[in-house]
Amino acid sequence: MRTPSSYLQAATCGVVLSLLHAGAQASALPHDMSPLGMFIAADQVVKSVLIGLLIAALATWVVLLVKGASLLKARRDAAQAVAVLKQATCLADAAIKSGASLLAQGLLDDVQQELNLSHAHAPAPALKERAGFRQEQLIAHKVRNMTQGIGLLASIGAVAPFVGLFGTVWGIMNSFIGIAVSQSTNLATVAPGIAEALLATALGLVAAIPAVVIYNVLSRGINQYKAQLRAASAQVLLMLSRDLDTRKQA
Structure with missing residues (x-):
C-alpha cells in the first residue's frame, strides 16, 4: 500500500x-520573435510572400513621390495658364502674355494650327467644333500621361491582402503539419509558426492600406488637374469665338 x-x-x-x-x-x-527573426525562421514560400509584399510597399511610396511631384508641378502650371488666359482679350493678346506658360502656349498653338488648316471663309460653328475637338484630344493626352503608374497602386491595394492571406494559410498549414509530426499540442510549440504566418497578413495590410489611400488622393488630384485643363481650354475657345465674331463683322 x-x-x-x-x-x-x-x-x-x-x-x-x-x-x-x-x-x-x-x-x-x-528565441528572436522580432519581425526580422520571424522572417528568417519562416520557410521559403512565406519568405517569398514577405519579400513580394515589401517590394509592393516600396513601390507604393515611390509612385507617391514621383507622381505626386509631377502632379503638383502640372497643377501649378495649369493654374498659371488659367490666370494668364483670363487676362487676355483675344488670341493674339494671349499669345503675347503666355510667354512663361507652356500649357497656355500649347493650347493657343493648337487652335492657331486649326485656323491655319481651315479655309479662310470656313463657317464659325465648324471652326469652333474642330478647335474644341483638338482641345479635348490635347487634354486627354495630358491626363493619360498623368495617370500612368496610378493603376499599379490600385492593383497593390486589391491584391496585397490576398497575397498576405496566402502566406498566412501556408504558414498555419506548416504549423499544423509540425504539430502532427511532433505529436505535441503545446502552445509554446505552435505559437512561433502561427506568429510567422500572421506576419504575412500584417505585411499585406501594410502594403495595401497606403496604396488605396494614395491612389484615392492622386485620383482626386488628377481630376482637379483635368478640371483646370478644361478651364484653360474654355478660355481659349472663348477668345476664338470672340475673334471669329470680330472677323465676321470685318
Whole structure:
C-alpha cells in the first residue's frame, strides 16, 4: 500500500519531468520573435510572400513621390495658364502674355494650327467644333500621361491582402503539419509558426492600406488637374469665338 509521501514523490517527479519536457521544447524554439527573426525562421514560400509584399510597399511610396511631384508641378502650371488666359482679350493678346506658360502656349498653338488648316471663309460653328475637338484630344493626352503608374497602386491595394492571406494559410498549414509530426499540442510549440504566418497578413495590410489611400488622393488630384485643363481650354475657345465674331463683322 502506497503512503501519502510516495504519492507526493510521484507527483513531484511528474512535475519535474513536465518542466524538463517543456524546457526542451522551448529550447528548440527560435528565441528572436522580432519581425526580422520571424522572417528568417519562416520557410521559403512565406519568405517569398514577405519579400513580394515589401517590394509592393516600396513601390507604393515611390509612385507617391514621383507622381505626386509631377502632379503638383502640372497643377501649378495649369493654374498659371488659367490666370494668364483670363487676362487676355483675344488670341493674339494671349499669345503675347503666355510667354512663361507652356500649357497656355500649347493650347493657343493648337487652335492657331486649326485656323491655319481651315479655309479662310470656313463657317464659325465648324471652326469652333474642330478647335474644341483638338482641345479635348490635347487634354486627354495630358491626363493619360498623368495617370500612368496610378493603376499599379490600385492593383497593390486589391491584391496585397490576398497575397498576405496566402502566406498566412501556408504558414498555419506548416504549423499544423509540425504539430502532427511532433505529436505535441503545446502552445509554446505552435505559437512561433502561427506568429510567422500572421506576419504575412500584417505585411499585406501594410502594403495595401497606403496604396488605396494614395491612389484615392492622386485620383482626386488628377481630376482637379483635368478640371483646370478644361478651364484653360474654355478660355481659349472663348477668345476664338470672340475673334471669329470680330472677323465676321470685318
